[in-house]
Amino acid sequence: MASGEYLDSTWYGASSSNYTQADRPSSNTIDKVIIHVTQGSWSGAINWFLDPNAQVSVHYTVRSSDGFIGQSVQEKDIAWHAGNWSYNQSSIGIEHEGYVSDPKWFTEAMYVSSAKLSAYLAKTYNIPIDRSHIIGHHEVPDPYDPGQYGGINNHTDPGDYWDWDKYMSYVGDYAGTVEDTTAPTVSSRRPSSGQTGVRRTTNVMATFSEAMDKATLTTSTVTLVKGGATTPLATTVTLSSDGKNVTLDPSASLARRTTYTAKIEGAKDLAGNPLATTTWSFKTGRK
């Protein structure tokens, strides 16, 4: 069978009637993992998500006996598992084979396998490893009944027998060993490439696909050059506290009706993956 997105998973797919296509994390931020228990068998869950009548789905389902992971919905798409649309939009759902009333289903193999998956998700989407971001279905608000939880149907999973202390400690341990090997990219630029009539007092900004290493975003790696010149302008360069936005503030107003070229070269993400050198130009207006 084909591998799922997570390397230690196998792809099964869900009926397209059971989830919403999206382009996360561009279309919707992913900032949560939601933990479920199937109240049935692993194969029953996988097959249910294939049935167009189900009207439910989840991204991953972990098997009790051996921790085997099946993937039903791509991470970019919105699975229907939380019973709360905004939580569905912002989360990855993981089902665990078993019953909330019977702890024998929650095997060591399942905890280990699921914790590795959560660690991978946390690293991939910069999800903080804490109990505000890795939550149980029972912690999802009921969208129609304030004060009630477990989504619209007030589910109680994963239940009292789920060992959160153990699970969170495993996720933390595995996150330390999961390596980020994805190179960062620039997702937006201001002024944009080719923009004209730019104000002479503009700052230059770039947004990155992930948090960057502050030490690699300085006046020597983020530069602005006036058309035809070679020496960069005097500027101040600052990185936002989340590491995803850099701002270059020129010390003096730019010349009117002049082309400037911004360049980012030598920047790296927190894991040391280099950003490809990027340059773009814009032209100032009269003011």
Ligand SMILES: [Zn+2]
């Ligand atoms: Zn659930």
